[in-house]
Amino acid sequence: MNAFSHIRAALTLTLSLALIGPFSAPAWSLIEYSDSQRSTMVELIEQLEERHYAKLKYDNSFSSQHLDAYVDSLDGGKMFFLASDLEEFEQYRSVMDEQLPKGDLDAGFIIFNRFQERLEARLERVLEQLPESVPAMDFSIDESITLDVEDRDWATTSKELDDRWRKQIKNQVLSLKLAEKSEDELASTLEKRYRNQLKRVKQYNSQDVFQIYANALTGLYDPHTNYLSPRRSENFNINMSLSLEGIGAVLQLEDEYTKVTRLVAKGPADKQGELRPSDRIVGVGQDEDGAIEDVIGWRLDEVVELIRGPKDSTVRLEVIPGKSKATDQRKIITIVRNEVKLEEQSAQKKILEIPNGEEVIKIGVIDIPAFYIDFDAMRRGDKDYKSTTRDVRKLLEELQEEGVDGLVVDLRNNGGGSLQEANELTGLFIEYGPTVQIRHSSRRVWRDGKRLKSDYYEGPLAVMVNRLSASASEIFAGAIQDYQRGIIVGDSSFGKGTVQTLIPLTEGQLKITESKFYRISGDSTQHRGVVPDLAFPTIYDHEEIGESALDHALNWDQINSVRHHRYNDLSTVLPKLTTLFQERSEKNPDFIYLQDQIALAQQARDISELPLQETARVELRESQEAKALLIENKRRKAKGEELLTSLDEEDEEESDEDAELESAAEEQDPKDDVLLMEAGNVLVDALLIKQQRFAAHSDEED
Numbered sequence: 001m002n003a004f005s006h007i008r009a010a011l012t013l014t015l016s017l018a019l020i021g022p023f024s025a026p027a028w029s030l031i032e033y034s035d036s037q038r039s040t041m042v043e044l045i046e047q048l049e050e051r052h053y054a055k056l057k058y059d060n061s062f063s064s065q066h067l068d069a070y071v072d073s074l075d076g077g078k079m080f081f082l083a084s085d086l087e088e089f090e091q092y093r094s095v096m097d098e099q100l101p102k103g104d105l106d107a108g109f110i111i112f113n114r115f116q117e118r119l120e121a122r123l124e125r126v127l128e129q130l131p132e133s134v135p136a137m138d139f140s141i142d143e144s145i146t147l148d149v150e151d152r153d154w155a156t157t158s159k160e161l162d163d164r165w166r167k168q169i170k171n172q173v174l175s176l177k178l179a180e181k182s183e184d185e186l187a188s189t190l191e192k193r194y195r196n197q198l199k200r201v202k203q204y205n206s207q208d209v210f211q212i213y214a215n216a217l218t219g220l221y222d223p224h225t226n227y228l229s230p231r232r233s234e235n236f237n238i239n240m241s242l243s244l245e246g247i248g249a250v251l252q253l254e255d256e257y258t259k260v261t262r263l264v265a266k267g268p269a270d271k272q273g274e275l276r277p278s279d280r281i282v283g284v285g286q287d288e289d290g291a292i293e294d295v296i297g298w299r300l301d302e303v304v305e306l307i308r309g310p311k312d313s314t315v316r317l318e319v320i321p322g323k324s325k326a327t328d329q330r331k332i333i334t335i336v337r338n339e340v341k342l343e344e345q346s347a348q349k350k351i352l353e354i355p356n357g358e359e360v361i362k363i364g365v366i367d368i369p370a371f372y373i374d375f376d377a378m379r380r381g382d383k384d385y386k387s388t389t390r391d392v393r394k395l396l397e398e399l400q401e402e403g404v405d406g407l408v409v410d411l412r413n414n415g416g417g418s419l420q421e422a423n424e425l426t427g428l429f430i431e432y433g434p435t436v437q438i439r440h441s442s443r444r445v446w447r448d449g450k451r452l453k454s455d456y457y458e459g460p461l462a463v464m465v466n467r468l469s470a471s472a473s474e475i476f477a478g479a480i481q482d483y484q485r486g487i488i489v490g491d492s493s494f495g496k497g498t499v500q501t502l503i504p505l506t507e508g509q510l511k512i513t514e515s516k517f518y519r520i521s522g523d524s525t526q527h528r529g530v531v532p533d534l535a536f537p538t539i540y541d542h543e544e545i546g547e548s549a550l551d552h553a554l555n556w557d558q559i560n561s562v563r564h565h566r567y568n569d570l571s572t573v574l575p576k577l578t579t580l581f582q583e584r585s586e587k588n589p590d591f592i593y594l595q596d597q598i599a600l601a602q603q604a605r606d607i608s609e610l611p612l613q614e615t616a617r618v619e620l621r622e623s624q625e626a627k628a629l630l631i632e633n634k635r636r637k638a639k640g641e642e643l644l645t646s647l648d649e650e651d652e653e654e655s656d657e658d659a660e661l662e663s664a665a666e667e668q669d670p671k672d673d674v675l676l677m678e679a680g681n682v683l684v685d686a687l688l689i690k691q692q693r694f695a696a697h698s699d700e701e702d
Contacts, residue, residue: 030113037210038103040507044214044227045101047503052221053441053513054554062220063097070108070216076149077255079164080118083154088114100217108213109206116204123198126165127191134187137170139614145171148608170612171327178328178617189294197297207231211508221513223550224500228509246308247315247335249275256296257282258303260322262468265369265413266345267338274333277468278322278544281307282330285316292318292332309337322544323601329621345370347388349395350670351404352680356688363680364399365670366392367410371417371425371472388417389424396428396457406460406683409476410676412490416471423448426479429457429486434562435479437518438499445518447562449479460690461486462683464676465530467540470494477530478519484566487577487686488530489679491538495547497526498554516554522561526554533574534581534682536675537594541605573689580685581678589638590674596631600624 045058056062067089075081092107099107145167146152155161173186181189207229214227248267251258257280263270283292284306295303307315317333352363368388377385399407416422419436426435427450434449463477463486474493480486499515517525527547540546547553585591604624611617625647633643670676 031206031209033105033109033206036507040505041100042103043505044510047510048221051441051512051514053516054221058097060094060097064093065220066096066217067093069220070213073212073216074115078149078152078154080122083156085114086154109209112209119201123194126194130187130191134173137173143612144609145612146609175328179330193294193297220552222552222554224498225513226511230508246337253300268335272335276322280320281317282320283318287314311338313337323604345372347391347395349399352670354680354684361684362404363406363408363683364404365408365410366395368414370414371421373418373421388421392425393428406687408462408679410464411469411473412464412466413468414473416473419472422472422475426476430483431456433564434520436475438515439559440515460683460687462679463488464679465490465493467491467538467545470496474525474530478525482519482521483564484568484570488532489534489682490532490536492531493529495527495529497524518559520562520564522558524556527556534578537598573686576689577682577685581682589635593631593635600627
């Protein structure tokens with residue numbers, strides 16, 4: 001249930017073939033499959049049909065989907081195959097379900113060999129033409145490139161493909177030009193990029209082909225079910241640890257870019273604060289002044305290897321912000337490498353002071369970055385072993401001694417961890433009862449939770465979640481919501497409600513989704529996540545981030561609920577809380593700013609074409625920057641702060657502030673966290689409504 005199963009999926013997704021290597025097959029030789037791969041495919045299909053949670057059969061319908069998924073994994077941009085190639089491949093559409101269970105892999109390898117032929121020929125042609133075509137490009141012509149390639153048709157002629165490539169390369173050159181690359185660097189940068197890709201293409205072997213063919217099938221079952229080739233199986237544990245070393249970022253490949261999936265809580269990148277989920281890493285440089293190496297088109301593990309390095313060393317990332325459609329909008333982010341330490345992921349406390357007339361109401365906050373437990377220390381019998389629940393219990397006692405009137409549990413960006421800890425932590429807030437249901441592919445259901453009655457925190461409670469709250473976070477938040485023990489605020493959580501297991505095969509391993517989590521209400525945490533009682537604005541795009549953004553994610557569903565106590569009837573207070581929240585939001589400059597940022601990001605996402613005319617492209621960029629400056633100054637004016645003349649001034653201010661904070665080793669002031677402060681306000685509202693109702697009830701009795 002660990003959210004790192006989400007990381008595993010990211011690390012083992014089917015890679016675009018223009019991005020894989022290096023291996024040792026001779027150029028232009030046809031790649032053939034082995035007897036062990038025949039046996040492996042037979043086993044893989046048997047395991048999928050028998051053990052996968054969805055209980056799907058590899059039939060004619062799946063054969064058709066498999067063909068489409070395989071072709072898409074090879075040429076999703078429709079830049080290599082012609083419509084005539086696709087017509088030839090139609091002969092396999094309804095027969096692969098008969099061939100593969102018998103170990104017949106002809107279809108997959110024939111299609112791949114055609115693809116490799118097309119790919120090598122195209123890359124060689126591009127390399128041959130680059131020295132002349134780049135200097136001859138005319139950026140005064142009014143033309144554009146389509147960004148949404150999913151719905152476009154396959155090219156019917158080579159001439160049509162040539163034009164797609166002409167525009168793609170022109171876009172890349174313009175992006176480099178506007179990213180302030182010199183004229184001499186334009187052709188040489190692209191030449192190096194495509195030469196590296198061609199080198200990788202010529203080194204494909206049967207393992208690569210088999211893995212792509214197999215994962216085109218496993219991905220139809222769900223995005224967390226993956227085939228791991230022998231090489232990837234061997235490096236699986238290493239890959240798992242990569243997210244906890246270097247900069248603490250979970251990466252995946254998307255097209256030819258390395259995309260940030262999420263940041264590891266309290267890791268170097270998270271602390272540095274500039275790198276964001278959905279950002280695309282296009283260059284990596286070593287130390288403060290090392291040259292930035294272009295990594296577009298690189299394999300994921302090769303990019304990771306560049307980013308990793310010795311503790312306390314520096315890496316510089318050239319990044320295209322996730323909110324930007326144009327690849328010429330880039331920034332350099334400098335991060336000092338380190339490891340994520342258990343103590344740094346420990347729960348932390350703080351106190352919010354919420355004014356209420358002449359009095360101040362104190363709200364305790366416990367920030368939980370992950371659901372952790374030191375299993376080794378626990379097994380050794382260490383009485384002081386660290387765990388989320390132990391740390392939170394201690395912090396809770398301290399906050400109560402300090403006289404807090406309520407508590408906010410902050411689970412934002414908490415990707416999960418120990419299921420045991422999610423259950424134990426829930427036990428600190430309920431007297432007893434179940435917390436989660438787990439249903440196996442056999443349809444057997446078992447439950448876990450707090451089995452014995454004991455003391456618990458009975459005060460007002462709110463739980464904050466966002467789109468990056470996953471897995472164990474969703475189990476805890478879902479249980480608190482089902483018991484109506486507290487108010488859930490924030491954004492809908494990630495929606496990762498499945499459990500994977502590893503199965504050894506003749507060649508490699510199969511990571512398969514075998515179970516699913518359900519709340520005690522019977523609702524799944526899968527796909528929908530935990531929907532907050534009171535929704536805050538979110539900077540995260542649900543179409544890009546979350547389980548629902550992944551292809552073939554298992555659906556949300558329900559099983560039987562479990563009888564459980566309800567501590568409150570929140571339906572009686574939520575309408576009033578929502579009204580008060582909306583009234584505050586309309587007047588809060590920081591909330592208005594956040595909503596304006598979200599609207600601006602949505603406008604950028606709606607861009608379907610990019611101009612290839614330089615003046616139009618510059619105008620587009622300047623327009624976006626002008627809008628960003630406008631909403632920043634709108635916030636500053638409302639707060640009585642000095643206005644900016646450019647966004648560069650804001651960057652300089654942030655750099656100065658970061659340096660001051662670093663030198664003083666200070667933590668962020670809770671008042672600067674607008675969403676956290678609003679969670680505190682919501683809890684205070686709930687507390688005051690309860691007091692008012694109690695007072696009114698007492699007056700009636702008198």
